[in-house]
Amino acid sequence: MREKEMDPKLKNALDELQSVPPRDPDAAARGKAHFMRQAAVLRSAVSRKQEARHRGWIDTFFPAFPRKERNPVLNTLIAVVLAVTVFFGGTGATVYAAQESLPDQDLYPVKIWSEDAILALTSSPQAHLNYELDFSDRRITEMAGLIFTGDSIPERVVTRLQTELEHALELAAGMDDLQMVQQLEQLRLRAETQLQTMSALMYGAPESAQPALLRVQARIQEQVQLCALGQADPQGFRLQVQQRQRDRGGPGEGTPEPGSNSQTPAGTPMPTGSGNGAGPGGNQPTEMPGQYGPGSQSAATHDSGNGSGGHKP
């Protein structure tokens, strides 16, 4: 039946259905914010998983999935981390399961511990830098997950992210000019992607989370600027990094040397229940996140006790 053949009364009835009450603008904004947050979580997860696949992250804690290309260094990491895990009465499956945990979940300390363990066992500055970037993506994914559930963002997550970004800069500064410029390009691109995610997260985030998000956004913006500086003026960048280390109470003496942030495992990393994981080397306060290398410190705050050895993965 074509419209012109339609009973006029029927047509009038359909015309009356044309008008629809206007959509509640607040409901519309909430709907969009919810959608953008979901997308931001997915984007962060994809970014992290892509990097993980590239470096064999999945294999790190789940060697049951064999990969054709095996990095001998990663194989060693796998063996050591799992050996430590089993030594403390845990299972590799627990450590693996912890990788998706959020800061308000029981397995989060295991996740942090495993990150510290990996960093402690990584001697290559290049690999160390890549891990720092990967972990910074994880922090953003965690923030997205917390916002998604309407929670605020713990200070320790923000601090850890800031430390990871800072360490990435320091590691780059320790490389020769050519390598440094290349790495800074990667850092800058990663930071720009992270900024996109942060913009999405700001949409309709709980008010309690906004101060933390704004700080993180500002820090990542700074990261982009510092990377650009480094690409244009390598020596000027190194001086900046040096000054930043001094400001944070780090060594800051002399230009960072190549390999100055490499890790030598001086002892077995101890898992803790503090939520902030273990420092490397076993002789650092276990509740201090992001302590890498002699003298470097993170401005970490921690929520509870100093559970040395109090938690088993």
Next chain:
Amino acid sequence: MMEIDVPSDPELLQRARIYNHQALAQIYDTYSPGLYRYAMRLLGDQNLAEDCVADTFARFLQVLQAKRGPENFLQAYLYRIAHNWISDHYRREPAPTEELTEEHRDEQAGPEEEANRRQRQARLQAALQQLTPDQQQVIVLKFLEGWENEEIARAIGKPVGAVKSLQHRGLAALQRVLQNEDLV
């Protein structure tokens, strides 16, 4: 008639697959108003309509995550998701068959003319909900949203011939219901 001119769907979808912020925002801004209106016409409830829109876009993200989803004709794809949502809703909660009760009339009390208009519209909506989900979708998209048969066919995943048939039967069924309700 397509409601809004938008950039090439394939290009937009390509960017959406990598969760590009701007592309996804554009998709939401472009299609959510129409989806909301569509859902409101079929559901008659603002909260349900918002739920429908939210779940439609959530499902869209799910298919992107699963590396599936459309290569083109994004609007039709989204409306198909919404249509399935509405059909599922009516399977769980069949549409009301009674006329508006006195209680409902009181809740909508206001200026008399406006109240009468809203009451009549609610009854028309209830009449529309007596049709099958496919008939409803064709009627709404054709006569209320102004889509062409080809676009409707893509949205409901049926041939154009089936769309015409649904249109014919849907209008006939609607007319019967409206006559029974003294609305025409």
